[in-house]
Structures are given as C-alpha cells and as structure tokens.
Amino acid sequence: MRYLTAGESHGPQLTAIIEGLPAQLEITSEMINKELKRRQGGHGRGRRMQIEKDTVAITSGVRHGKTLGSPVCLVVNNDDWKHWTNIMGIEPLGDEIDPEDIKRQITRPRPGHADLVGGMKYGHRDLRNVLERSSARETTVRVAVGAVAKELLSKLGITIVAHVTKIGGIEANLDLANGKTIEEIRTIVEDDPVYCLDPQASAQMVEAIDNAKKAGDTIGGVVEVIVSGMPAGVGSYVHYDRKLDGKLAMAMMSINAFKGVEVGLGFEMANLFGSQVHDQISWSADKGYTRDTNRLGGLEGGMSTGMPIVVRGVMKPIPTLYKPLQSVDIDTKEPFKASIERSDSCAVPAASVVAEAVIAWEIAQAVLDTFHGDKLETLLADIESHRAYTKGF
Numbered sequence: 001m002r003y004l005t006a007g008e009s010h011g012p013q014l015t016a017i018i019e020g021l022p023a024q025l026e027i028t029s030e031m032i033n034k035e036l037k038r039r040q041g042g043h044g045r046g047r048r049m050q051i052e053k054d055t056v057a058i059t060s061g062v063r064h065g066k067t068l069g070s071p072v073c074l075v076v077n078n079d080d081w082k083h084w085t086n087i088m089g090i091e092p093l094g095d096e097i098d099p100e101d102i103k104r105q106i107t108r109p110r111p112g113h114a115d116l117v118g119g120m121k122y123g124h125r126d127l128r129n130v131l132e133r134s135s136a137r138e139t140t141v142r143v144a145v146g147a148v149a150k151e152l153l154s155k156l157g158i159t160i161v162a163h164v165t166k167i168g169g170i171e172a173n174l175d176l177a178n179g180k181t182i183e184e185i186r187t188i189v190e191d192d193p194v195y196c197l198d199p200q201a202s203a204q205m206v207e208a209i210d211n212a213k214k215a216g217d218t219i220g221g222v223v224e225v226i227v228s229g230m231p232a233g234v235g236s237y238v239h240y241d242r243k244l245d246g247k248l249a250m251a252m253m254s255i256n257a258f259k260g261v262e263v264g265l266g267f268e269m270a271n272l273f274g275s276q277v278h279d280q281i282s283w284s285a286d287k288g289y290t291r292d293t294n295r296l297g298g299l300e301g302g303m304s305t306g307m308p309i310v311v312r313g314v315m316k317p318i319p320t321l322y323k324p325l326q327s328v329d330i331d332t333k334e335p336f337k338a339s340i341e342r343s344d345s346c347a348v349p350a351a352s353v354v355a356e357a358v359i360a361w362e363i364a365q366a367v368l369d370t371f372h373g374d375k376l377e378t379l380l381a382d383i384e385s386h387r388a389y390t391k392g393f
C-alpha cells in the first residue's frame, strides 16, 4: 500500500491517492471529516482555521460506501483559495505581468522555515513557490489518509490514539493513562482543549499558550501515540528498511516541525540499567506471550511484540513569530525583521492528530506487508490464524 499527496497551501485543493487498500472496507466521508475537524482544533491555532471548514470528497475507488481495491482518491478544498486566485493562478501570467504581482513576491525568508534553502534548491526567487508546499496545510490530507488507515486497523482489532504529553515545559501525569483503554483515552482527550489526558496540566498548558501568544512568541511540545491490539511479528529484523520502529520514526519526523522521536522509555533509557529497561517475558494459556512491563514500547528487533506500541514525537515551537526575528532580503541583501499577519502560536494539539494519522498509516502498511490483503475478509482471516499460532508458539 502506498500514497501520494499534492496541493499548495493557498491553491484550490489538496489531493491524496491511496493505492493497495484492500477491497470491501467500509469508508465514508463522515468518518474522515471527524478526524479533519479534530486536526483543525486545539487551543493555540491562528485565524486560518476560522476560514477553513475541512471536509473530504472521496472521488474514486469507493462504490456504495465500500472500497473496490482500485486507487482511492481523496480531495479537500482550500476555502482560503478564493482570496488567492490571482496570486496562486495555475495558468501562465502571459505577456502582461501585473506589476502588483511582482510587488507581492516574497523575497524575505522566514527563519525556521524551508523558504531560503528551498528557494536556492529549486531556483525560486519568489519564495512563495517554496512556502506553499512546505506549509503544514498538507497535513490535512495526510489526516484524511490516516483516517482510512485507522478504519482498516479497527476492523482488524487494532486501535490507536494520540494525546499531548507536554507543552512549553508543562508535563501531563502519564500515570493517568494506566489501565485505560484506547477508547477511554480518546473520549477524555477529545473533550480537552489541548488534547491532553491530565486536566490539571491541560489548564496550565492553555495558560502557557496564551502567555506565549501575548509575548509575541510560540511554544512546542510532545505528543504520544499508543497502538493497541497489534499482532506480534509485524515489521522485520532482517533488513533495515523493513524495521517497524524505523518506519514509525520516519513517519513522526515527516510531520512539519517535528524534531525528535522516542519509543517506550525513549531517551530516559540512557539513565537506566538494562534490568530497569528490558521487559521480562511471561506466558499464559489465555493471553499467550506477554511482557511484564512495556518499557520498550511494544517493539523488539524492528517487530511488534504484541504489547501496545508507544511512540512519542517532539514539536519545535512554531517558527513564525509576532516578535520579529532577523533575516536578510534575498534581492537587496539588506537585513530586515520578519513581520507576520497570521500564524498559529501553538499547534501541538493539532499535530497530535497528524501523528496519530501518520503512525496509523505506517502500521496499516506494515500489516499489509505481513498478511494477505486483497480483500478485508482474507486479511482478517490471515491475522486471526496468525494470532492463534503465536499464542501457542
């Protein structure tokens, strides 16, 4: 299974094509729209989210609510496009170039963005040609793709949730997740303004976002994704590009502004002895093989162990600041201070929804690499027989 996305932030639309999805999977625009709405939310977002009302159109690969096995095309319109039709026109400008269009060119790269290096790389002196695609607007359609992956996984008994564990140095009490099902975590997180499990920490996070905004600054944080119901042996140790932990790290790092990933205890392992890190193995007739703890986050040797997969990613503070940063105009080479009209002050809650989507995709893809998946029925049967086999192994 694979997918591609296309679309500029202020262009007419965003598109994704998914190829290799099993046939007979029920998908509706309604289930995808729920996820798109979550991505638009979370305290700290800027004015663009008041303009957009993201909804998906499924334009191929589905008939009467079920996948056909052919490529599935998902389209999300940019409502902001109507304000940008001249600037973002697709057709050539022609001989009559409007001097206003020249004036509107972006020659002032924003620190922390792709603007300067992207311009050098592709030969764009109007840096809009870079920022339109490097913008996190593209994550909209990746969330739509992830919603489809999540639907497939749920049919296989695999559930997934993301939550915010840290914003601006304020940490949630992660013990609150202990003993809770994925669905219970989701219910709490969905009602929280920063998609956090811990109401006390959440209130402080909201305050920290407001304070950063007042100061013309931005803040980042950490999101955690938990995947439950995994069969053992998805991924592989035999080759570097089949290792599931490597794929999950790539997916997490592919989200705009994500700068680090950890699995299980993660970087904390550097401070601990082996006896404090590795999970001892047990067996019982009803559960099969389990680990007494889950400090390795459900992954050993690049494969799922059957324990919940726990992966975290850190998001840097948003780079566009109301408190201007120093940069250089690429035409005049003069220094200037970057000023902005609108931006998010914190997008960690929204990014948690993106993290859930991209991890769901990688898991679904690895599941389809392991089991037979032309149609949902055979995929399910293959997984069920594998679960029975590994239990008694």
Ligand SMILES: Cc1cc2nc3c(=O)[nH]c(=O)nc-3n(C[C@H](O)[C@H](O)[C@H](O)COP(=O)(O)O)c2cc1C
Pocket: 046, 112, 113, 114, 134, 135, 136, 139, 255, 256, 257, 258, 316, 318, 319, 320, 342, 343, 344, 345, 347, 350, 351, 354
């Ligand atoms: C959901 C989401 C929303 C974002 N919103 C903004 C924003 O409003 N302003 C901004 O400067 N960066 C925003 N970013 C981050 C930039 O897209 C990102 O930092 C930039 O493209 C440079 O890429 P890099 O940080 O991965 O190097 C957002 C990221 C995500 C995931």
Ligand SMILES: C=C(O[C@@H]1CC(C(=O)O)=C[C@@H](OP(=O)(O)O)[C@H]1O)C(=O)O
Pocket: 009, 046, 048, 049, 052, 134, 135, 136, 137, 140, 256, 342, 343, 344
């Ligand atoms: C549009 C989205 O996020 C955008 C991501 C983004 C960036 O630089 O990444 C910058 C802002 O875009 P604009 O300059 O149009 O206000 C955000 O609003 C979205 O999440 O849907």
